[in-house]
Amino acid sequence: MYYANALVSGLDCYLNSATIGRRRRVAVLAFEEERGGAEMTKIMSAISTKGGSGKSTTIRILAAQLASEGKKVVIIDTDPQGSCAQWVQNAENKGRKIENLGFLAINQLTDIEPTVAKLRGKVDYILLDVQGAATAMILPVAKVSDLIILPWAVTQDDWEALKKSYVILDRIRTDDASISPIIVISNNRITAPDLNHPYVKNRFDVAKKMNIRAAETLIWKRTPYTDMLIKYGSIPQIESTNESIVKAKAEHQAFTHEMLSMLSEAQAKVA
Template identity: 25%
Template sequence: MGKVISVANQKGGVAKSTTTLNLGVGLARQGKKVLLIDADPQGSLTASLGYVEPDDIGTTLATIMMNIINDEEIAEDEGILHHEEQVDLLPANIELSALEVTMSNVMSRELIMKEYIDTMRSRYDYILIDCMPSLGMMTINALVASDTVLIPVQAAYLPVKGLQQLIRTISMVKKRLNRKLTIHGILLTMVDFRTNYAKDIASRVRETYGSKISIFENVIPLSVKVAEASAEGKSIYCHCPNGKVSMAYENLTQEVLENEK
């Protein structure tokens, strides 16, 4: 059965989509079969994989979840796009926002995404969910469907300050809806160690949370190469195969794989 990892943080701009994309491709490069699920109506992960107009895509995560709500049959490969870097993608677009409103009146609304993902576990080694920057119903759905949560955190004051609220939400979901849910770890992203500020923030994260939550030894450095890769619809491995960021994601991939042993 495949491992399901949510990449979550209610703060925007902390590299959730970038982490999902490059970790997913990193796992695929290690011979793993990987499905990426875009659970953000902004469609950032979808666009980063080269589908630059997510709103023009006919079948998305919103379509699949609505079919589940309406108890309609879903074809095995319905909505899944196959990327050249050997990862599969279930895309998202703005329709996901409307679906989140619709779900407020649905019975067992927290379990809709789980119902779909449980049917896909046997087909993939890893399923990575790129969560939206909020703690709303779509993110709750992702947490309920997941085994673990990976938390990317930009090395800056406000993203670190918001961690407590996210951790409380994860704890609530674990207590009430998904007993097996764990935090895979906190990943420091967009780190510029040339500045004392970034070093201080990184130290604060380790001091505050290190005794309770695993913190990845590896950090993701600040780099314009990541944005350039996303604009080309590629991973950092394709865009800059021997750079510092690609090495950082390669090390992250190894850490994730080591945690499974």
């Protein structure tokens, strides 16, 4: 059960706020009861050292699908562009409020760990959308994440950014064995010719050489992913027979459940 204008262990929280100011803080949920302990909260992040790689789209897909399944979700956004904030607010303004979804914007890397610590146990999932090119944020994000997604469109710039992100993460986990999130390559904005790209076609082999995972689910370049920011809000909430929307909904579900399966496998190994 959640309520508005409350505090989550000292965090200012708002529900259905109409403000998108300099800090772009919108619609943070607070919950009256613990969700089953801090270890029950799972944290997924999207990282790239460049903008436009699909980080925010990836976070919106996860958030929309998880919230539609009744999970309590908070997005933590470190990106000054605040596209996730705009997404939440635009959906509400159009009468498509996304239930079970909260939002918090932060702009200091030192805020990441304490913010996550205060939310643990009070929500089911925390999703971090990490500012592009903010390499200093990768370490604190890696420390708190259970799973990190490295999204990339099939361009040379995106591939170079993915490699740079991977090198930083690999160095982090080599230097500190206690930091060991699952790392996943995810292809975004896929078109039919991209299927023949060697790094798409052979993505599982590429990931194996890097000692990470590759997502089987491809996120295709679809109009609904562009329109979800301004027009649709949460795609899983849309009742439509439009082929593109139907396919986007299927991708939401397949991609999210694939990430959850990876989390479950890792938890089972620890147990």
